[in-house]
Amino acid sequence: MPGLIDIRYAHLALAISEDAAVREFAETMIRDHSAVNDKAMTLLQDLGATPTDNATSKKLNNDAADIRKQLMALEGRAFDKRYAANELAYHRFVNNTVENQFIPDVQNDRFRDLLRSALKTFKVHEKHAERLAEDLEAHEM
Amino acid sequence: MSRTIDALVVPLIAAIVTAIIGGRPDLTVRPPSHEVRHYTVTIRDFAFDPDTLRIAVGDSVTWINPDVAPHTVTSSHEKGWDSGPLVEGSASSWVASIRGRIDYACRFHPAMTAVVYVD
Numbered sequence: 510m511p512g513l514i515d516i517r518y519a520h521l522a523l524a525i526s527e528d529a530a531v532r533e534f535a536e537t538m539i540r541d542h543s544a545v546n547d548k549a550m551t552l553l554q555d556l557g558a559t560p561t562d563n564a565t566s567k568k569l570n571n572d573a574a575d576i577r578k579q580l581m582a583l584e585g586r587a588f589d590k591r592y593a594a595n596e597l598a599y600h601r602f603v604n605n606t607v608e609n610q611f612i613p614d615v616q617n618d619r620f621r622d623l624l625r626s627a628l629k630t631f632k633v634h635e636k637h638a639e640r641l642a643e644d645l646e647a648h649e650m
Numbered sequence: 651m652s653r654t655i656d657a658l659v660v661p662l663i664a665a666i667v668t669a670i671i672g673g674r675p676d677l678t679v680r681p682p683s684h685e686v687r688h689y690t691v692t693i694r695d696f697a698f699d700p701d702t703l704r705i706a707v708g709d710s711v712t713w714i715n716p717d718v719a720p721h722t723v724t725s726s727h728e729k730g731w732d733s734g735p736l737v738e739g740s741a742s743s744w745v746a747s748i749r750g751r752i753d754y755a756c757r758f759h760p761a762m763t764a765v766v767y768v769d
Contacts, residue, residue: 537758541719630719633696
């Protein structure tokens, strides 16, 4: 699930970053993605379905492992900027995939509605990450 | 004779009492100066709906969150309010006790802002 990947990034941010805005963003990612994941898992249980990996999710997971290694090697402002930039890129990729690939392919109406609702959340995250990245760059100038 | 006296005395006493107290006593219950109203704001798709309210002191507002994501209703006024985290399906209410413009937002999602004007 894309949310689990972002939750792991967020925990890393809470462990390393000392920036209040970055930490608040990370807490929001954990809070929101956990809520979406819980709702998705409940629905999947209701439907008697089990989430399975596909080519997209496998690539996301492999890339995420590399990115976590890169992040763990950073500290201070360097970490904050890399984390914010990654959050923006990650949400843009996921949102594009959910909107243009997952939602059109889903057969079940309830799951499609959940994905549409989740997409609204992820788009808000994308904008939030964009502002965070811009603010971090602006403070450097 | 006594019946004649009674017929005269009763209205006489009534007239004296009325004169003393300055007219017929008013025993009606007066209504409050305004009717207290209750408003609802729905937190839907990361926005407060409506995002602008005009209410009076004594009125109440209830915020309901049907979004999957948790939100807060947090005012910037020093005598304002903070709902704390509102998970999906939960609600929080506030009774207006201060006048003026009160801006509020969701602490978790900074782009979510709204305002209440209290008269």
